[in-house]
Amino acid sequence: MKLLISQTMNTKSIILSSISTLVFLVGATELLAQPNSNRPSVVSGSKPNIILMMADDLGWGDTGYNGHPFLNTPNLDKMSAEGVTFNRFYSAAAMCSPTRGSVYTGRNPYRFGITYAMKGRLEDTEIPVTSVVKEAGYTTGHFGKWHLGTLSRIKGDQSRWGSFEEDPVRYYCPPWERDVDVSFVTESKVPTWDPLLHPDPIKGDEVSDATFVGARGSSYGNDYFTGEGQTETENMDGDDSRVIMDRAIPFIQNAVKEETPFFTVIWFHTPHSPVVGGDEYRAMYKDHPEPAQHYYACVTAMDEQIGRLRSELSNLGVADNTMLWFCSDNGPARQGSPRHVGSPGHLSGYKLSIQEGGIRVPGLLVWPDQIKQPITISEPCVTSDYFPTILSSLGIDLPNDRPYDGINLWPLIQGQSKERTKPIGFLNKEATEAVWMGTRYKLLSTPEGDQLFDIVNDPAEKGDLSVDLPSITQTMKFELNQWKAGVLADLNSIP
Numbered sequence: 001m002k003l004l005i006s007q008t009m010n011t012k013s014i015i016l017s018s019i020s021t022l023v024f025l026v027g028a029t030e031l032l033a034q035p036n037s038n039r040p041s042v043v044s045g046s047k048p049n050i051i052l053m054m055a056d057d058l059g060w061g062d063t064g065y066n067g068h069p070f071l072n073t074p075n076l077d078k079m080s081a082e083g084v085t086f087n088r089f090y091s092a093a094a095m096c097s098p099t100r101g102s103v104y105t106g107r108n109p110y111r112f113g114i115t116y117a118m119k120g121r122l123e124d125t126e127i128p129v130t131s132v133v134k135e136a137g138y139t140t141g142h143f144g145k146w147h148l149g150t151l152s153r154i155k156g157d158q159s160r161w162g163s164f165e166e167d168p169v170r171y172y173c174p175p176w177e178r179d180v181d182v183s184f185v186t187e188s189k190v191p192t193w194d195p196l197l198h199p200d201p202i203k204g205d206e207v208s209d210a211t212f213v214g215a216r217g218s219s220y221g222n223d224y225f226t227g228e229g230q231t232e233t234e235n236m237d238g239d240d241s242r243v244i245m246d247r248a249i250p251f252i253q254n255a256v257k258e259e260t261p262f263f264t265v266i267w268f269h270t271p272h273s274p275v276v277g278g279d280e281y282r283a284m285y286k287d288h289p290e291p292a293q294h295y296y297a298c299v300t301a302m303d304e305q306i307g308r309l310r311s312e313l314s315n316l317g318v319a320d321n322t323m324l325w326f327c328s329d330n331g332p333a334r335q336g337s338p339r340h341v342g343s344p345g346h347l348s349g350y351k352l353s354i355q356e357g358g359i360r361v362p363g364l365l366v367w368p369d370q371i372k373q374p375i376t377i378s379e380p381c382v383t384s385d386y387f388p389t390i391l392s393s394l395g396i397d398l399p400n401d402r403p404y405d406g407i408n409l410w411p412l413i414q415g416q417s418k419e420r421t422k423p424i425g426f427l428n429k430e431a432t433e434a435v436w437m438g439t440r441y442k443l444l445s446t447p448e449g450d451q452l453f454d455i456v457n458d459p460a461e462k463g464d465l466s467v468d469l470p471s472i473t474q475t476m477k478f479e480l481n482q483w484k485a486g487v488l489a490d491l492n493s494i495p
């Protein structure tokens with residue numbers, strides 16, 4: 001089959017053919033298309049709607065269904081009770097932008113230069129999932145955080161730092177130039193309550209958070225864009241998750257009205273800093289310290305909007321034929337603010353660490369047409385898997401001109417496969433630390449040496465087995481080094 005993907009920004013158009021453009025790279029077998037038997041049966045019928053939701057810095061332990069003692073997340077709990085709960089769902093990185101890049105591309109973010117926040121962009125040479133589904137007849141929308149490039153070319157705009165501030169033209173990459181039909185997006189973080197305005201100063205916040213310096217009620221400095229030079233200012237009060245959902249739902253309603261399958265990305269800012277909770281939600285946690293109330297309040301407010309979305313899908317009669325995914329982009333933040341009280345649950349480490357607490361996050365899927373009863377999957381799965389899994393569900397072969405780090409998850413979900421077919425590689429901010437994640441063992445490689453953990457029986461990474469199990473350690477180290485060399489070669493090839 002042929003898949004024609006036209007890039008709107010540059011003149012480049014990529015024609016992919018499963019025969020003519022097969023390029024043999026390192027690990028070419030991983031480029032082969034998934035057999036048809038690994039697809040859900042829906043591919044022969046109507047096209048399912050697709051919604052990808054993601055929280056920002058929500059920890060593995062920050063949901064009721066994962067055992068939080070008092071945080072109210074009834075709608076996430078309901079998704080867990082009805083669909084697939086991924087016990088070992090990983091963000092591709094321990095921080096924001098890289099994970100987001102993996103969702104759009106199915107590839108490790110180092111392959112295309114998004115190695116940190118405000119660094120890199122969704123390069124023209126990447127194939128965004130939006131381009132693929134648009135080619136398949138979908139209408140596409142992105143609502144909330146973007147973080148995959150600048151949204152304006154103006155220096156000094158949008159509270160930037162790093163590469164985005166140094167060269168906003170080089171990193172200009174808005175969703176409307178990546179086959180997103182309807183955008184309502186911010187370049188980076190905003191307060192989780194009254195998103196356009198500076199909140200009250202947060203006592204104890206580190207002064208290094210420059211975007212916090214501003215009088216209460218003054219402009220926070222980040223805008224919601226709907227197109228080039230177009231920003232929205234109306235209906236921006238209160239809970240930011242509501243503000244986002246107020247745009248996502250009309251997009252879905254319109255798609256249903258026009259009988260067009262929809263692909264919707266909803267990336268909440270919650271519970272990333274500035275963490276601000278509304279009074280009515282804070283009242284639910286009045287027995288807790290004031291800084292913590294804000295965190296729990298904004299998470300519960302986000303959960304409420306997820307419930308609102310599910311009700312709307314039911315009202316529109318499309319809930320059964322919609323796959324609705326949820327995850328977080330990295331583990332909970334613990335630095336910078338007394339309001340950062342997120343929980344990694346029983347795991348060690350936090351955001352920015354490639355210990356489990358920094359990368360293992362809540363992972364959920366409901367799709368009533370295909371998933372009739374609750375399932376728990378304990379194999380490792382990762383945000384890079386969305387791309388191949390979505391393509392498989394539409395009957396589209398993976399492009400075969402580049403390596404993909406993600407795999408098609410349907411065989412695991414449908415019980416045809418009991419084990420993940422290949423390990424997952426992770427790199428930290430400077431690629432000084434790396435992880436090779438297998439089904440049972442996790443190799444953690446740092447400048448101090450290599451550690452091997454039985455991650456099934458020791459999820460808190462307390463007992464290093466590298467001395468006791470030298471053969472497994474050496475094999476995993478060899479595979480990790482091979483993978484890392486390929487990824488860094490891709491990184492170094494970016495102009």
Ligand SMILES: [Ca+2]
Nearest residue numbers: 056057096329
């Ligand atoms: Ca994040």
